[in-house]
Amino acid sequence: MSEAGLKQKLGLDVFKPDKEAHIKINPGMEKDPRLKMAVRVCPAGLYRENSEGKVELTIDGCLECGTCRLVCGREVLDWRYPSGGTGVQFRFG
Template structure:
């Protein structure tokens, strides 16, 4: 089962408001490693056609690994508002 299908099994309550924002300028200019691309267990980070880093915040498991792994403060990351985000049924 691929990662998108796995995330499809989880319960998400998706907010209109995004809880992760990438500072694309910092990301492009300073960061060579882009750890977020491979550390994220939900594989939510992707480089788009323009070469910019993007994140599909809707599938976020809220572990914070991308935030901890980013040395350049390129992520504005907070928990989704109350009532939103992943809701584990088993955990």
């Protein structure tokens, strides 16, 4: 599937934000190589490496798949599911 086709499909989903982000990069871990792998494997493309080599996360659009949690582990990420009634609602269209 092309990137445009993927974005179109992901655009059908609805995201209701929680009070605070359900995934946080632990302080001081922004340059960890495991986070750089998350840039490559997050299916929603929410991790980006900035010009300083630090990885940033934009939580809006998270599919709650857990891939970044598996790749990075608890040392790098503070990961939990969003509170009930918030987070992603899948719309398969």
